[in-house]
Amino acid sequence: MKKSELVDAMAQKANLSKADVKKALDAFVSVATGALKGGDCIGIVGFGTFDVMERGERNVRNPRSGQVMKCAAKKYVKFKPGVGLKNTIN
The missing domain is CATH 4.10.520.10 (IHF-like DNA-binding proteins)
Structure with a gap:
């Protein structure tokens, strides 16, 4: 599943706009990357x-x-x- 397909599926499941889901997904990836880079689990x-x-x-x-x-x-x-x-x- 590509990122665009994931955004589409999440938007449909959560009844949110694709733009909002993309922002949330990008925020999650950014926060997770920073946490892992800092050595957190x-x-x-x-x-x-x-x-x-x-x-x-x-x-x-x-x-x-x-x-x-x-x-x-x-x-x-x-x-x-x-x-x-x-x-x-x-």
Whole structure:
């Protein structure tokens, strides 16, 4: 589902204008990005949690040449679905 499709579906479900839903969605993305960048965890009860994890430096192998290279340490966002989302999907 693309962002425009999500905005359309949310506007129809909440009986709001597409412009209002787009503003709310953009605000959520902005606030969530800032919180995750600051190292905070975001939990939405019944949906799931977003958390920032750290992956350490590691050695990787180039499959084409077989050469071993170092992959730098980095942070990534992990999503863990909540019980309500799991139950709905299953």
